[in-house]
Amino acid sequence: MRIEAHGIAVELPSGWSGRIFRLAGGGATLHAGTFAPALDDSSFGDRSTGAIPIGGSFLALVEYLPGAGLEPGTGLFASRRMPRPLDPASFSTRKLAHARPAQSATQHFFTASGRPFSLYVVIAATRSGAARRAQLDALNRVLRSVRIAPIRA
Numbered sequence: 367m368r369i370e371a372h373g374i375a376v377e378l379p380s381g382w383s384g385r386i387f388r389l390a391g392g393g394a395t396l397h398a399g400t401f402a403p404a405l406d407d408s409s410f411g412d413r414s415t416g417a418i419p420i421g422g423s424f425l426a427l428v429e430y431l432p433g434a435g436l437e438p439g440t441g442l443f444a445s446r447r448m449p450r451p452l453d454p455a456s457f458s459t460r461k462l463a464h465a466r467p468a469q470s471a472t473q474h475f476f477t478a479s480g481r482p483f484s485l486y487v488v489i490a491a492t493r494s495g496a497a498r499r500a501q502l503d504a505l506n507r508v509l510r511s512v513r514i515a516p517i518r519a
Contacts, residue, residue, distance in 0.1 A: 373481075374427065377511035379504060393429025393481070398508060400424075400501075410463050410486050418490040420468060423501050427512065430482040438477040445476040448485055451506040454498075457489065479516040485509075 367378045371386035372394035378384050384398030389409060397403040397411055400422045404413035409428045418424055427448075432438055439446065449456075449472075456472040459465060463486070471488045489501050 372429075373479075373515040373517060374429075375511075375513040375515075376508060379507060382504075382508070391431075393431050395429065396425070396427040396512075398425050400504070411488075412464060415462075415464065415469070415488045416466065418469065418488060420490050421492045421497055421501065422490045423505050424488045425505065425508065426484075426486045428484045428486065430484070432482065436482060438480050438482045442475045443477045443482040445474070446478070448476055448478060448483070448509060448512065449474045450509045452487060452502055452509070454502055457487075462488065478514040481514060481517060483514075 369376055369384055369386055372388060374386050374394050374396055376396060378398055382398055382400055383402040386394060386396045388394055395409050397414060399414060401419060403411060407413045411424055411426045414424055430436055452472060457470040459470050461471040461473055462469055468491045469488055473484060473486045475484050487505060492498060
């Protein structure tokens, strides 16, 4: 299923759900997961990440608005690429916005098409290494499909 809005497009595999939206005063946000993310949620999916089933995955691609010292392509947003593929070693319980049992996360800041973003990915662990590889493979397929267009003035 392809979803597209606010200059972001993504292909979601069967069994995934997602949406692209803007919160008041913010940039575009993509939420996607192997379950239905909460419709009334914060940018980084606080409610959604609280509902991830074991073996499930969630990602938030959050755009920041330039200004007040934030300049695309500099500082925290100096990287010019979204991490594709994800590094399995980058996941940690310390990167979770809210510590939850059996979850780990990774976060990466970057600029794409002149737009500053944060990618936040949460996985709910399984005991099987094969299941975790399958989670990461699915996440990487989704991330490879993400397209970000420049904002037109």
